[in-house]
Amino acid sequence: MLKTALVTGAARGIGLATTKLFLEAGWQVAMIDRDLPELDSSAADLEKAEHFACDVSIPDEVAATVAQVQKRFGRIDALVNNAGVADFGPIEETTFDRWRRVMSTNLDGVFLMSQETIPALKETKGAIVNIASISGLRASTLRVAYGTSKAAVIQLTKQQAAELGEYGIRCNCVCPGPVRTKLAMAVHSQEIIDAYHDAIPLNRYGTEREIAEVIVFLCSDKASYVTGQIVAADGGFESTGVGLP
Numbered sequence: 001m002l003k004t005a006l007v008t009g010a011a012r013g014i015g016l017a018t019t020k021l022f023l024e025a026g027w028q029v030a031m032i033d034r035d036l037p038e039l040d041s042s043a044a045d046l047e048k049a050e051h052f053a054c055d056v057s058i059p060d061e062v063a064a065t066v067a068q069v070q071k072r073f074g075r076i077d078a079l080v081n082n083a084g085v086a087d088f089g090p091i092e093e094t095t096f097d098r099w100r101r102v103m104s105t106n107l108d109g110v111f112l113m114s115q116e117t118i119p120a121l122k123e124t125k126g127a128i129v130n131i132a133s134i135s136g137l138r139a140s141t142l143r144v145a146y147g148t149s150k151a152a153v154i155q156l157t158k159q160q161a162a163e164l165g166e167y168g169i170r171c172n173c174v175c176p177g178p179v180r181t182k183l184a185m186a187v188h189s190q191e192i193i194d195a196y197h198d199a200i201p202l203n204r205y206g207t208e209r210e211i212a213e214v215i216v217f218l219c220s221d222k223a224s225y226v227t228g229q230i231v232a233a234d235g236g237f238e239s240t241g242v243g244l245p
C-alpha cells in the first residue's frame, strides 16, 4: 500500500511543489485547500493525488475532511501543515479582525489538522511537518500578527514532538526564507526584495521546490531519528543575525 501524505494549502506555492515532490517519491497525496477553483486546476493533471476543499481554520470542516481522506486512502503517513496567510502592518493598525484572520489559519489550522490526524498517524508511526517562517524566528516591525503566529507554530511543533514521540510520531518544523509565491509577493515591495538579496548569504530568494525538498525529507524514513527540530531553509539568513527587512 502506498504511503499517503496530507498537504494543506496544496493548491499553489510551496504546498503544490510539496505535493509534486511526494508524488515523484512514490507517495499518494491528499491535497487540501480552501480555494476550490485553484485546487481543481492544480490537481487536474496529477495522478495519485485527490483533492479536498477545506478551510483548516473551521473545526467541523477539518474533522469531516480528515475522515474523508482516511476513507479514501485508508492510511495517513505524513501531515504537512502548510496552509498560511500573510499580514503586514504596524501593531496600532492591525485590527482584531486581521489578527484573528492570521491566527485562525496559521495557528488554529495547525492545531486542528494535527489533532484530527494524530489517531491515523499513531497507526502508521507517521510524521508531522509544520511550516513556520523566518518571521517566527526573528522579530521585526510590521509583522506583529504573522510573526507571532509563526513563533507559536515553532513552539507547537516542540510540544507535539515531546508528546507524540512515545507513539513513534516525529514532528518537525520548516522555516522558509523568502520565496516568490503569491503570499510573499503580495507584501514584498521592491525595497524589501533588494534588502533580502543583500541580507541572505546566498543572495537570492528560495524556490518552492527547495523548500519542498526539506519537507519531504523530514517526512521520509531518511529522517527517522529527527524530531523536535526547527529547520531554516533560508539561504543562510537566520545564521547571520541580520534583522528582517
Ligand code: NAD
Pocket (backbone or CB within 6 Å): 008, 009, 010, 011, 012, 013, 014, 015, 032, 033, 034, 035, 038, 054, 055, 056, 057, 082, 083, 084, 085, 104, 105, 109, 131, 132, 133, 134, 175, 176, 177, 178, 179, 180, 181, 182, 183, 184
Ligand atoms: P501561497 O499563498 O502561494 O499558498 C498558500 C495556500 O494556502 C493557498 O493555496 C491558500 O488558498 C491556502 N490557504 C490559506 N488559508 C487557508 C485555509 N484557512 N484553509 C485552507 N487553505 C488555506 O503561499 P506560500 O508562500 O506557498 O505559503 C505556504 C506556507 O509557507 C505558509 O504557511 C507561509 O506562511 C509559509 N512561508 C512562505 C514564505 C514565502 O516567502 N513564500 C516564507 C516563509 C513561510
